[in-house]
Amino acid sequence: MVNYTRHPSSFKDPAGFVFESGGKVYRQVNQYYASQYQQLMSSGLYDALVKKGQLIPHQQLHQNLTQSPEWYSTLLPEPVEYISYPYEWCFEQLRDAALLTLNIVRTAIQHGMILKDATPFNIQFYKGKPVFIDTLSFDLYNPKQPWIAYRQFCQSFLFPLYLEHYLKTDIQKILSSYIDGVPVDFIARLLPLKSRLSLGVWLHVYLQQTAAGSQKQGKAAETRFSRKKLLDLVSHLTNIIQHFPAERIYNSTWSNYYEDSILSQEYLREKETIVRKFCAVTNAKSVLDLGANDGHFSKVFAAYNMQVVATDADSRCIARLYQEVKKNNITNILPLILDIANRSPAIGFNNRERAAFHERIQTNMVAALALIHHLVIGRNISLPALAEYFSQIAPELIIEFVPKEDEKVQQMLANRPDTFPDYTATTFEACFEQYFNIAGKQLISGTSRMLYHMKRKDAA
């Protein structure tokens, strides 16, 4: 018998489960799901979706690796290295994931199948595009029945999009609190009055809220539904979501950071030259860019063929980068929203269903450019604590130290007492040298900022 570990999030669906064995991730199909799986493969649905790049391709193995009596087949899907969750996606990413889900429903119906669930956790951003990863989500389609996953779709796609659209503010933190999506009661109370003028809101939010209170269910509904009705419903949802403004602009703190900075052009050029120098000598194949802003340096790393996870706490920066990744078909940058001082936690059943950020996303290198002063002075995180944190996540590190005399730091200190006597380059180096060896160090000319290339002591 082969050793395997069942994935902690894979407990809901009796159709099968995901497990890991020998460093590979497999999906077991149970007997229970045999006829649905056969339909998926023989109807041409699998081929159609894989051809469009909408479903993750898999290899079918005829080996019962788990020795389980319910075994029907084992799938080896193409591995997706970086798993991200909806509370790390910007509006545009969630919207594209929603449209992909509806698109798949439509294709599935043509092949006699339907999605039996509709959660963003079934979608990953892979090679720059959303792709559906849950091969066992397809069920046989009964035209007499409404869509079983309709409520789930609304809660986890439509409602969050509505919230962000009408409230014009980030809603990612709300999504990490509601693992099964935003409840209808909650959103109905939050949406502004003017939202009632929208037919979509009226039907999918308020009408649904009223109906949710009713106990009448099932039987009568079954006889009155049809394929055309379902297609109308799916089209309506698609229309609503497609017509959210393509580029949602509201000013945020960071979205014009580089444009606003006077020294930007020259400073950026100098900094890029040094970063490129560091990139030329590293063997790192992947990098986590923290505080990526508009992704200027993420693109530099990507040009060195590294797999880049670009993160920023500002959703507008990430949105802008995502649009660019999409437009230019950049396959090795994954933009994600992340607040380093309050990262995505582990959530769900037993706190193991959805892993915390760094458990999912591990890279050979971490980049922290023009970041450290925000954490120390903006968030009161001490240099020793930061050095320890970086030592846990970064075998290799490119980090910029922005000293107190820097214009930006002076701005941060303008309205508060300076309680950071230890915030100096000497302390910074001493703290980081506890865990790292400094492999390269260079002043960005024209500024007092210093760039470091460090390697963790154990990484040799």
Place this chain on the structure above:
Amino acid sequence: MHHFLLYIDPGSGSYLVQVIIAAILGALFYFKNIWWKIRAFFFRPKKEDPEGEDSVNG
């Protein structure tokens, strides 16, 4: 032959609401279609109906 895997709860009232929504959408699309026919009769059609219309006929 159809045994549905009801592992997620469709939610109380969610089937009912879909029946109602589908009926409303059906009616809307029906009138919209008539409207387009009237328009086409009086005006030379400039362009095909915008996206989403395909579902009305299909």
